[in-house]
Amino acid sequence: MENDSNKKTILIVEDDEFLRSLTAKRLEKENYRIEVAVDGENAISTVESVKPDLILLDLLLPGKDGFEVLKKIRLTESTKGIPVIIFSNLGQKEDIEKAKALGVDDFLIKANFTLDDVVGKIKKLIVGQ
Amino acid sequence: METPQHVHLLELGHRTVNPLVFWGVITTVLSVVLVLIINTAGVQSGIYLLFLVPVMAYLAIMGFFIAYVSKLNRERNRLLADQVRAETTKTGEFQKLNQELEAYAKQLFDKDFELTLANKRLQNLEQAKSKFVSVTTHQLRTPLSAIKWTFHMLLQGNLGPTTSEQHTFIEKGYESTQRMIAIINDLLNVDYMEIDHADYNFLPVDLPALIESVLFEFTNQAESKKITLKFNKPPSAPPPVLADPIKVSMVLENLIDNAIKYTPRTGQVTVSVSDARMNSARGDLEVVVSDNGIGIPPAERDKIFHRFFRGSNATKVQTDGTGLGLFISRDIVEKHGGAVWFESAVGQGTQFHFTLPLHRLSS
Numbered sequence: 001m002e003n004d005s006n007k008k009t010i011l012i013v014e015d016d017e018f019l020r021s022l023t024a025k026r027l028e029k030e031n032y033r034i035e036v037a038v039d040g041e042n043a044i045s046t047v048e049s050v051k052p053d054l055i056l057l058d059l060l061l062p063g064k065d066g067f068e069v070l071k072k073i074r075l076t077e078s079t080k081g082i083p084v085i086i087f088s089n090l091g092q093k094e095d096i097e098k099a100k101a102l103g104v105d106d107f108l109i110k111a112n113f114t115l116d117d118v119v120g121k122i123k124k125l126i127v128g129q
Numbered sequence: 130m131e132t133p134q135h136v137h138l139l140e141l142g143h144r145t146v147n148p149l150v151f152w153g154v155i156t157t158v159l160s161v162v163l164v165l166i167i168n169t170a171g172v173q174s175g176i177y178l179l180f181l182v183p184v185m186a187y188l189a190i191m192g193f194f195i196a197y198v199s200k201l202n203r204e205r206n207r208l209l210a211d212q213v214r215a216e217t218t219k220t221g222e223f224q225k226l227n228q229e230l231e232a233y234a235k236q237l238f239d240k241d242f243e244l245t246l247a248n249k250r251l252q253n254l255e256q257a258k259s260k261f262v263s264v265t266t267h268q269l270r271t272p273l274s275a276i277k278w279t280f281h282m283l284l285q286g287n288l289g290p291t292t293s294e295q296h297t298f299i300e301k302g303y304e305s306t307q308r309m310i311a312i313i314n315d316l317l318n319v320d321y322m323e324i325d326h327a328d329y330n331f332l333p334v335d336l337p338a339l340i341e342s343v344l345f346e347f348t349n350q351a352e353s354k355k356i357t358l359k360f361n362k363p364p365s366a367p368p369p370v371l372a373d374p375i376k377v378s379m380v381l382e383n384l385i386d387n388a389i390k391y392t393p394r395t396g397q398v399t400v401s402v403s404d405a406r407m408n409s410a411r412g413d414l415e416v417v418v419s420d421n422g423i424g425i426p427p428a429e430r431d432k433i434f435h436r437f438f439r440g441s442n443a444t445k446v447q448t449d450g451t452g453l454g455l456f457i458s459r460d461i462v463e464k465h466g467g468a469v470w471f472e473s474a475v476g477q478g479t480q481f482h483f484t485l486p487l488h489r490l491s492s
Contacts, residue, residue, distance in 0.1 A: 016271060022278050029287060060267075089270035092263070092317075093375050110274035111310045114281040117349060 007033040008126050011052035013043040013069065014087075015061050019110070023056065023087075026115040027122070040064025044072050047079050053126055056118070059088035059095065067098060074103045083125040087118065157192070160184050262320040266313045273313070277306045315453040318379065319436075329376065329464060333369035333488035336377075336414055337362050340400055343381040347389060354394050358385075361401035370414050371488040376461045383454035384418040384481050391479070392422035405484060412467045412484020421478035430473070434459045458483070 010032045014020040024034045035050050037043035039062045047055065047069075055073070059066035066086060073079045083105045088095075091109035099107050106121055164184065280303035282288050284296065291299065337360075344360055351358040370377075381400075388398040398420045405415035425433055425440055432438045436456040455469075462469045462483045473479040 016275070018275050019271070019278070022275065022282065026278075026282060026287060089267045089274065096375070109270070111270040111277065112314070114349075115278050116281065116285065 007031060008053040009033045009035060009050060010122065011035045011037060011043070011046055011050065011055045013037045013040075013055065013057045013061065013066070015039060015058060023115060023118070026119065030119055030122075032122075038062075040066070040069050043069045047073055047082070048076070051079065052082060054122055055082055055084045056087045056122075057084055059086060059090045059099075067102060070099065070102045070104060085118075085121060085125065157188055160188055259320055262316065266317045269313055270310065273306055273310055277303065277310065280306060315457070318457050319453055329373045331371050331373055331465075334372045334374050334377065336367065336370050336372075336402055336416070336485065339374055339377060340381060340402060340416070343378050343385065344400060346382070347385055350386075351389055351398065354389065354392075354396075356389055356392055356395065357397045358389075359397065359399040361399060363401075363403055367402065367404050367414055369488045370485040372465055372485050373461075377465070377485065380458040380461050380483065381416070381418075383458045384483075387454060388418050388420035388422065388479070388481075392420040396421050406487075413487040415482055415484045417480055417482050419478060419480040424475035424477055424479055425471070425473040426475055430471075433471070434469070 010027055012020055012023050012027070012034060014023065014036070015038050020036055020038070024036060027034055035046055035052060037046045041063055043055075043057070043061070044064070046052075057066045057069060061069070064072075066088065070084055070086070073082060073084060080103075084103075085106045085108060086099050086104050087108050087110060089110050091107070091112075096107050105125055108118065108121065279288075280299050283291060283299045284303060340360060344358055347358060385398065385400065392398060398418070401417045401419075403415050403417075404413070406413050429438075429440055433440070434455050436453060438452045438456075459469045462485070466486050467484040469481070469483045471479055471481045
């Protein structure tokens with residue numbers, strides 16, 4: 001078996017280029033394989049083709065927003081079990097409750113966490129690391 | 130309204146004359162003419178006198194009768210005229226009142242319309258303000274996240290080595306970013322509280338579990354200052370409280386964050402929860418967040434819960450803070466029907482207490 005196939009895949013859904021590259025850079029250091037998506041449509045198709053081990057999902061995205069992406073993931077048989085962390089700068093009570101109702105695993109407000117904190121959260125959610 | 134009986138009045142030119150008076154005058158004139166004719170005809174004076182007596186008597190009775198009836202008629206007409214005048218006056222007054230009422234109703238309607246408009250404008254303004262705050266803060270948080278993460282990765286050495294001088298500067302940059310994020314979060318919370326004060330979602334909440342999850346968020350922050358975070362769980366699980374878990378988390382976050390911020394390195398922050406029903410009238414379950422930090426100066430103890438207030442010694446230890454945390458916390462606890470208070474000794478530490486009511490089955 002190739003070494004690379006043992007790596008867990010994380011899909012980063014983020015429209016801001018710099019945030020995306022920083023997150024990717026930090027997660028690559030943890031030896032994850034990184035996939036990126038820049039909008040909602042892109043995210044849905046990547047989830048279905050790549051079947052990542054975890055999704056880091058922004059909420060404010062061009063086109064379909066993060067809530068719609070989450071809903072689609074949870075309604076699709078082959079993807080509904082994938083852990084999803086909402087990673088956004090939205091974070092009012094309504095947003096959190098809406099995401100919870102849609103079956104999110106964690107909800108992190110970007111500005112309140114560092115990427116090290118995010119790594120910690122990811123490790124808790126990916127089993128067999 | 131009864132129609133006044135004008136029918137007996139005759140119109141002569143523009144004057145009205147009682148018919149009986151009219152008739153009386155005609156009779157008298159005819160009698161006088163008759164007497165003159167007889168007199169001229171040269172009838173003997175005896176017959177003339179005999180003839181005159183009944184005529185005079187008739188005239189007297191007629192005159193009296195006519196005068197009496199005419200007086201009654203005048204009286205009746207006067208009364209009728211009075212009645213008509215009174216009715217007319219009343220009608221006029223009634224119309225006037227009606228007009229006034231209509232004017233008031235119109236004024237009331239106009240005022241109501243103005244008020245509705247003003248209220249709508251205020252609501253729009255309030256919505257615009259909230260939207261503005263929420264959009265700006267969210268927009269601000271994105272670039273701030275980028276700055277914060279970059280600084281943090283530099284500090285962690287994820288982006289290559291830095292000299293110790295560079296490290297110190299980056300650290301300052303990181304702290305400033307943190308401060309800005311804290312301010313934005315507090316502003317969002319205050320705005321959220323103001324627009325949403327009625328929107329509390331009270332549920333039965335396992336308070337020790339909620340405290341544990343909040344404490345977990347502070348692990349990194351405490352570790353970075355080598356502060357021991359301790360949770361004194363009650364020996365047996367207390368019954369659930371009736372609370373909004375998101376709002377209570379906010380209170381716990383504020384108190385624990387303050388405790389860590391205002392406690393020097395290697396200090397200790399302890400959270401405990403106990404059943405206060407036996408020894409306190411202030412609430413059912415009592416949470417205490419205690420630290421061995423800088424304490425609150427006695428002169429400032431009354432102001433500690435005021436909006437934007439920060440202790441005079443706060444800035445010496447840590448510049449991070451807006452002075453909104455305790456203001457928000459007290460509001461939240463009071464909306465739960467609980468109380469917040471504290472004890473503090475400068476240089477020794479502070480204990481913040483708050484209480485929450487138990488969840489009781491509604492009777």
